[in-house]
Amino acid sequence: MSTMLSFSQSEFQVEVNLGYAFQSEMILNDESLNNTSAFGVRFGVNYLKMFNDKIYMETGLYGKYNRGTKKIETLEFTSNNLKIQLPLYAGYEINDTWKFSLGASIENNKEELDFSREDNLRYDLLTKLVYVYNNKMQFSFHTNWMLNYTYDVYTISSPKNGMYLGVLYQLCKTIKIKEDKL
Amino acid sequence: MKQVIYCLLIAGLIFGCTSYDDNLKINVQDYKTLTIENIDTNLKVANLILNQSEFEKMYTNYTEDIEIEGVLNLYKNGVTLIEDEIIEVEIKGTFSAGLELKSLGIKFDDTYNNEERKLIDPQMLPFHSLDRIKAFRFRNSGSDFENTMLKDMSYTKLAINASLNLDLMYAEQTVVFVNNKFLGLMNLRTEANTNGMSRLYGVGKSDITLAKILEGGIVEKKDGDFDRIDDFIAAIDNEDYSYLSNEIDIDNFIDYMIFESYIGNRDWPKNNVRFFAINDGPFRFVLFDLDLVATQEIDSSPMSFINNPIGNPITDLFNIMYSNEDFRQMYDARFQYLINSTLLSSARFNEVVTEYKNNIEHIMPTHINKYNAPETFTDWYLNIDHLKNNFKARENYVL
Numbered sequence: 081m082s083t084m085l086s087f088s089q090s091e092f093q094v095e096v097n098l099g100y101a102f103q104s105e106m107i108l109n110d111e112s113l114n115n116t117s118a119f120g121v122r123f124g125v126n127y128l129k130m131f132n133d134k135i136y137m138e139t140g141l142y143g144k145y146n147r148g149t150k151k152i153e154t155l156e157f158t159s160n161n162l163k164i165q166l167p168l169y170a171g172y173e174i175n176d177t178w179k180f181s182l183g184a185s186i187e188n189n190k191e192e193l194d195f196s197r198e199d200n201l202r203y204d205l206l207t208k209l210v211y212v213y214n215n216k217m218q219f220s221f222h223t224n225w226m227l228n229y230t231y232d233v234y235t236i237s238s239p240k241n242g243m244y245l246g247v248l249y250q251l252c253k254t255i256k257i258k259e260d261k262l
Numbered sequence: 263m264k265q266v267i268y269c270l271l272i273a274g275l276i277f278g279c280t281s282y283d284d285n286l287k288i289n290v291q292d293y294k295t296l297t298i299e300n301i302d303t304n305l306k307v308a309n310l311i312l313n314q315s316e317f318e319k320m321y322t323n324y325t326e327d328i329e330i331e332g333v334l335n336l337y338k339n340g341v342t343l344i345e346d347e348i349i350e351v352e353i354k355g356t357f358s359a360g361l362e363l364k365s366l367g368i369k370f371d372d373t374y375n376n377e378e379r380k381l382i383d384p385q386m387l388p389f390h391s392l393d394r395i396k397a398f399r400f401r402n403s404g405s406d407f408e409n410t411m412l413k414d415m416s417y418t419k420l421a422i423n424a425s426l427n428l429d430l431m432y433a434e435q436t437v438v439f440v441n442n443k444f445l446g447l448m449n450l451r452t453e454a455n456t457n458g459m460s461r462l463y464g465v466g467k468s469d470i471t472l473a474k475i476l477e478g479g480i481v482e483k484k485d486g487d488f489d490r491i492d493d494f495i496a497a498i499d500n501e502d503y504s505y506l507s508n509e510i511d512i513d514n515f516i517d518y519m520i521f522e523s524y525i526g527n528r529d530w531p532k533n534n535v536r537f538f539a540i541n542d543g544p545f546r547f548v549l550f551d552l553d554l555v556a557t558q559e560i561d562s563s564p565m566s567f568i569n570n571p572i573g574n575p576i577t578d579l580f581n582i583m584y585s586n587e588d589f590r591q592m593y594d595a596r597f598q599y600l601i602n603s604t605l606l607s608s609a610r611f612n613e614v615v616t617e618y619k620n621n622i623e624h625i626m627p628t629h630i631n632k633y634n635a636p637e638t639f640t641d642w643y644l645n646i647d648h649l650k651n652n653f654k655a656r657e658n659y660v661l
Contacts, residue, residue: 109643110616154623156285157640163278188278199655231651233644237280 088256089130097122097222099244101146106232106239111152113236118148118159120242122222128171136171138181146238161237163187167206179210185224189234202234203227210248218248282640290627293444298337301437303625306343306450308400309335309439310366312351317440324353324364334368336381343380348372358404362633363446365404366438369397373461382450384432385422390462392432397457400438400448405553408635409645411626412618415449416649417525417552419614424605426517429462429538430454430549435621447622447629454550456485459538475535479574486539494545498575501582510537510579511544512589516596518547519580523564524597524606526656529554531568531576556652561659564597601661608654619646 102117124142131137142165149158169183183206190200204224211219226240291302298309312332320328329352336344348371355365374381374395381395406413415433422430436450452458460467471486483491497505522530529551536548559567568580583589600606622629627639636642 108640108647154286154288155639155643156287157638158283158285159280159640160282161278161280190278231647233647233651236644237282 084260088258089253091126091128091253092251093126093128093218093248094251095122095124095126095140095142095220095246095248097220097244097246099222099242099246101148101239101242103226103235103240106150106236108150108152108232108236109154113150113152115148115150116239118146118161118237118239120147120244121145122165122242122244122246124165126248130173134173136173136179136181138167138169138171138183140167141165142167142185144187144238148237148239150236159237163238165204169206169208171208177212179212181208181210182206183208184227189230199230199234201228202230215253216250218250220244220246220248222246282638284638284640286627286639288624288627290631291625293628293632296444296628297442298335298439301444303437304339305435305437305621305625307337307437307439308450309337309442310349310351310368310445311335311346312440314441317351320351320353321364324359328352347374354399355402355404358402358407361402361407362635363402363407363448365402366400366448367397368400370395382432382434382452384434385419386432387422387425387428387430390429390432391464392452392461394461394464395452396461396467397453399451399453400436401451402446403449403553404551407633410615410619410642410649411447411449411622411629412615412646413555413649414552415451416611416615416618417555418549419618420525420606420611421521421549423610423614424600424603426521427511427513428517428521428549429459429514429546431458435618437625444628444632446632447625454536454548456538459540459548463540465540469541470538472536472538475531475533475574475576477533479532479572481575490539495575498578498582501578503582503586506579506582507586507589509545510583511546512592514546515579515583516593518549519568520564520593520597520600521549521606523567524600524656524660525552525653526556526560526562526564526567527552527554528558528567530570532570532572532574535574535576556656560652560656564660606657608650608657611653612650615646615650 099120100117101120106113106116122142122144124140126138126140128136128138144163144165146161165185165187167183167185169181171179171181173179185204185206187202188200189202204226207223209221213219222244224242298307301307310332312330316330320330329350331350334344334347334349350369352367353359353364354367358365376395377393382392403411418430421428431454432452434450436448438445438448456467456470456472460470471490472484473491474482474484476482481495494509534551537545539545568577570577626642630639636645
């Protein structure tokens with residue numbers, strides 16, 4: 081009788097990103113806003129699970145904060161927006177240094193529980209390029225691109241698209257070895 | 263562990279916060295120093311002269327039926343329109359009476375002669391009269407108080423502009439003072455009760471038979487011939503089409519059902535229904551309380567709004583009428599006409615909303631500073647955009 085060993089690896093990370101959120105045009109009160117961008121911070125925990133030595137899935141729970149100042153004829157205002165983002169990625173480990181993942185996220189538009197309205201939720205396409213600096217530290221370039229149509233009333237404080245540079249710190253890494261008898 | 267993850271996911275999707283810090287580029291009048299002499303507005307300005315302690319007692323004990331006497335003065339651009347008209351004032355509303363700014367019911371000591379349109383001068387449907395007014399309200403906008411302050415009246419104006427065969431509450435935006443202290447921006451509305459309907463048609467109050475349908479589809483007989491109301495409800499229960507077709511104003515009923523279901527009034531027809539008859543005339547239906555229109559189930563068909571899961575006589579009445587081929591053809595043809603004519607289009611709705619918004623844009627910051635509702639001027643603009651978006655979403659679905 082022979083045995084085969086299989087390895088299951090998972091990683092638990094914290095991630096912080098700083099960046100810039102933007103969209104092409106924003107309308108408020110039938111006027112175009114002078115500025116359609118916002119400063120962005122994204123922070124959260126990330127769970128990554130390897131399926132083999134190249135393919136992995138990752139998910140997590142993130143807070144996304146945007147702050148921007150905008151102006152129309154009668155008003156200048158600064159918006160502060162904090163939303164929770166739930167991402168899910170499929171990733172590919174290009175080599176020992178670079179990883180790339182593609183995914184989607186879901187977040188709420190409103191600050192109330194109202195799933196009866198189709199515009200309550202927002203969906204984004206996500207990309208994430210990761211540079212592995214060492215066993216503990218990684219750097220990322222993250223982007224989000226809103227997929228569904230949503231009114232500007234929601235995106236004025238949280239623009240549709242974003243680009244972020246970030247750092248990931250690995251909290252723990254577990255490797256499980258499974259022995260299968262053949 | 264799984265339960266914790268699920269809880270986190272759900273919590274994540276309902277969590278969020280957004281705030282705005284305003285820096286207004288328009289002149290904001292301080293409500294603490296604002297008087298009828300120094301206010302800068304093109305709106306009508308009402309000053310209620312009341313006993314201050316009686317007013318405060320009434321305002322504090324708003325659940326009690328307290329009525330106080332006073333006088334009404336009304337101005338526009340510094341010109342006195344109404345001077346020292348004797349009135350009785352009471353707090354109106356149920357839920358909305360709990361808001362910081364309360365709706366006030368104003369009843370004239372004697373019926374007010376409005377032939378010169380001094381009190382209220384709206385665009386009107388040709389079969390209505392506002393020559394005599396017994397009572398009206400300064401309305402706080404109900405559940406729209408913290409949002410736009412113009413929702414209900416915008417939907418109502420859309421119906422007026424489309425010349426629908428409806429009875430409704432006319433409106434005019436007004437700045438209200440009590441004893442020369444700024445109370446707030448309010449909507450002067452005519453009444454949808456027996457008084458209001460009798461004045462709209464220039465008949466006596468005793469000529470009106472009126473009933474309401476309250477939350478849960480319960481019929482409340484208010485005034486007039488109660489036996490006739492009982493017979494009407496019994497005919498609905500017995501599905502007596504020929505009796506019902508003679509008892510209702512068919513054209514009014516069709517426009518009423520089309521409009522309420524087209525705009526998507528979630529708080530109807532199991533609530534907020536009033537129907538009335540003048541003497542032996544047919545029952546007509548009154549359009550009122552549109553504060554919760556297009557808030558939920560925007561992507562539901564007009565018919566699903568009519569067929570509300572909570573049983574009520576209006577749904578039953580409609581289904582009896584609609585099962586008749588002649589009525590069905592009339593209803594469907596009228597629906598198609600109104601849709602094709604664009605009388606109820608989002609473009610027309612946006613025009614109305616923009617007009618009402620422009621009317622109060624200069625005084626809204628003062629109102630917001632006093633009541634913090636909505637929280638900021640930015641929120642107010644966003645709420646108005648949201649109102650327009652919701653109408654557009656509903657239109658896209660129905661078309």
